[in-house]
Every structure is written in C-alpha cells, then in structure tokens.
Amino acid sequence: MSVLVVGSVAFDSVKTPFGQVEEVLGGSGTYFSTSASFFTDVKLVAVVGEDFPAEHLDFLRSRNVDLAGLKTAEGRTFRWKGRYDYDLNEAQTLETHLNVFESFRPELPPEYRDADYVFLANIDPELQLEVLNQVKRPKLVACDTMNFWIGGKREALLKTLRHVDILVINEGETRQLAEEPNLVKAARSILAMGPKTLVVKRGEYGVIMFSEHSIFSAPAYPLESVFDPTGAGDTFAGGFIGYLISTGNLSESNMRQAIVFGSVMASFTVEDFSLDRVKTLEYGEIEERFRKFKLLTEFEGLA
C-alpha cells in the first residue's frame, strides 16, 4: 500500500511568540509525506531548486519516502515567510517566493501511474487535475485547497472536486467554497460538488467530518505548548490518509479512527518548529496519545 502525494517542498521562515526560525524544512508535501510515512509508503511528487540540501533529502528517504517524483529544477526552492501572534489559529503570510514552483508541471514517473491512493495537497487546481489525468484508476482521491484558489480558480477547482472522494479544508475555506456561513449547510452543499466526505480542519478546535449520513466531531489534543502551528493541517491529512490506507478499510468507523490518528500527528507537529518533533517521534508515542485522545472525549451513553 502506498499513497501518491503532490504538493510543495519549501523553506519556511517562521516567527511565533515563542521563537523564530529561518529557512527550515517545510511545505505541504513534506509535512504530509512525513506524517503519512508512519503508517504507509509514500511517493512524493514535487519540485525543489538547486539550493535544496542533501540533508533534507536524506531525512525524507530515512522516512521511506520515495523521491523518484521529486524534480530538482534550475533556480531556488519555494520559500514562505510567516508570523503567528498569540492567536495561533491564523498565520500572517509575510512573503511568498514561488521560485521553481512557479513553472512546476507535475510529471508522474511511469511506475506512479498505477497509484491506488492519491493526495492532492494545496496547489493550483489545474495542476491537481493534471495529476489526476496521469493516474489510471485510483481507489481514493483526497484533496486540499485554499482561499486563493477558491476565489481565483473556482471553475478549475470545481472540475477537480468532481473527481475527489475526500476534501480536507479549513473552516473559512468551507464557508467560502459553499458561499454559506452555516457550516452544516455549507458541508451539505460541498458534498453535492463531488466529494463523498468533507473533513473540516478547525485549528485548536479540532476537526469535523461530514458524510452523507453522518457527522463526526473530534477535538484537538489540548497542549500546554503550541510552539508553531505551521504544517499542522498537512500533518493531520498525512496521518488521516496514511492510517486509512494502511488499513485498506474505508468504513465510517475506520474513517473516524483515521481522523483521530491525523489529529494525534498534528498535535506532535505543533510542539516544535518545522518537522523537529516528528523527526524523533516513535510509533509507541502515537498510540499512547491516541489512547489519551479516547479518554479526552469519552462519556457514557444513556441506559
């Protein structure tokens, strides 16, 4: 079992109330791949510049991420600079330099075209479509997007969504995509656009998953030190999709467990800058936090 992910690999410079870092490893593809790698094999399709250090490639390889689809292009790697204030739910983007990402056209190595499971991280919906066009007959397509594409490339995005099984976006994006302030109504309208499942990320408030006949709500794990929220959403998606694939079981009950595994992974990522916390993470710690999650939400039903 493996998941094919297309997304960004980047250098992030981040300032939070608790510290700051310059040009550390980041990007949606990186966070997703690393997180998913705890549960399944990963094939990463992305582009980096000539300035991308071997050290980061070695790290991804050490996580068993297949890099046959990672292109090195002439020029500089994608860079993002952002800041968080005490309200850690909202990043303020200070700078974005697309660099090699600007002219990126995802090209799947031939052996990737049989992929059963695909995650389209947050990139131009036209590129997401190009990826789908290169994959033969995937069993499951999951997808992220953002306000920029919902506003600027709505038609292309709606076209992509017709082929998507699971859409993973945040709360504001949900309202924007559906043009509806009420989340339950917005979810219903998005489920009519193609996805069978909508997973809404709510930052420190957790996640709510909508499907035709069911709603599942999971809190975020309450942490004493949220150091840097960068990558939390992609790490969540990696754990969610990674666990789902590893079991090959797309039942409602298994999707719920997968949501919790995703939330557990995100709770580790935010404990340090970049992927630093995840780099030392062991599977036993994931299971231990999953159990705490269960205790966090459990209550007795009525007799």
Place this chain on the structure above:
Amino acid sequence: MSVLVVGSVAFDSVKTPFGQVEEVLGGSGTYFSTSASFFTDVKLVAVVGEDFPAEHLDFLRSRNVDLAGLKTAEGRTFRWKGRYDYDLNEAQTLETHLNVFESFRPELPPEYRDADYVFLANIDPELQLEVLNQVKRPKLVACDTMNFWIGGKREALLKTLRHVDILVINEGETRQLAEEPNLVKAARSILAMGPKTLVVKRGEYGVIMFSEHSIFSAPAYPLESVFDPTGAGDTFAGGFIGYLISTGNLSESNMRQAIVFGSVMASFTVEDFSLDRVKTLEYGEIEERFRKFKLLTEFEGLA
C-alpha cells in the same frame, strides 16, 4: 433536590442575520432556571421592575421555578440590546440599562438558606459573595462571571472563587482571568484559585472541562439553523448543573454526562429567539439529542 440560582431577569432586544425581536424574555437567571428545571427544582433569586408582565412569571411557575426570591422593585426591569453578525460566537452589546438591577442586593428568603446547590450567574462578584454569606453549608457552588468583572473587580472575584467548586466561563474570560494565552496553562492556574473544576464554553466549538487529573472535550451539536445564540451559555450551565444535581453524583463520569446534557440544552435554545424553543421542549427530545451527541463523538479505541 433543588438548585438556588441568583442572576438576572431581563428584557432582551436582539438582532441576528435571521431576524430581530424587541423586549423578549431574557437574562442569565431566566435561561439558567428554565434549562435546569428540566432536571431539578429551581429557586430563583433576582429582581424585576413593575413593568414585568404576569405572563413571564406564569411561564417560570409553569416550569416549577420557585419565585419566592424574585423581588419586584420600583422602576423598570433590566434591559439589554445586542446584535450578532454571521459570526454568531460574539454578541455586540448595543445598550445596557441596569434599571432595578442597579441597586439590587440579593436577599435570600429564610427557607433558601439551607440550599445544598448554588449557581451564581454572572453578576457583580460582591453580590455573589453576599449570596454565599447567606447560605449555610452548600454542597456545591458553581459560578459564572465575565470580562467586565475580571477586569474591574478582580479582588472581589478572586475572593468569591475561593468558595467556588465549579467555574463556568468562556474561552476569552479563561485567558483573561489567568493572564495566560495557552488554555491548558490558564486552566491550571485557575484551578489553583479555588475551583476544583473549570468548564470553558467555546460557543460553536463546544465545551472543555478541566479538573486536577482529567480533561474532557465535547463539541457543540452541529446545527443547520443557529437563530440566536443569546442565553446559550446560561442554558448550558442550567442543563449541566441541573442534571448533576438531579443525580446527586459528582463523579468524573457523571460530570461528563452533565456536560453533554448542558450542551444539548444549549443546542435547543439557539434554534429560536428568547426561550421560544425551550418552551415547547419535551424531555424525550433531550434524550434523543443526547443519543445523537454520542454518535457524533464516538470512535473505536485501540485494541
């Protein structure tokens, strides 16, 4: 079993994106009493003006709320005017006329002084203390407050908190009271001020309860029509405390069920203006929604 509540009885004028009402029944004491009355007997200590209509008194009596402690004073009833935009989490206060509430000094009828269970709704902490001084030996004291008192009457509030078992406040108030942005750290610091349990209300994101050795997180019930959030917090507290008292069981497991009953009650209140939805509510509907709540949050643990 009964709960003694001191709080406000008011006329509310409210505008939401879905409609508006003028001078309808409101107030923290009213919402709390009505909600708690589904689970236990209630004794209400409050004040109204000469303009308060018999119809509202009849309604409270129909809910078996004991009005021996409700004083009618010369002058006009407390009035509040507020507005909500699409972000229904935050009320904008347009007008507050304390009227008879301005010179209110709670005086407990002699037969109230044996109260086992006390809820101090959001009023001046000095008045909350006066109430506590008139009660002999309560088994449980729960309390609400607001930013206005946390900022303006901190010393009196801290004095009150020493006698409080359960503090029920919202997220912003939690951070303000503890002077700490991280919720988990803030909760720990508040638990050192007196309360053994802190219940943090998070609007559409639900509730999180902290006690020395445990955290419990419950979502809000996802609704397609949130009509008017006024009174949701007091309705939550009424269901929470009311259920707790009705069982006489203050165990962690029962507190969790009580949190869900409170959340269920709040989910009904916001479906219509004022107490209109709760007026027609039947106990079977409460249990039905409790069961849906269970389905909303359930997931399988690890083997």
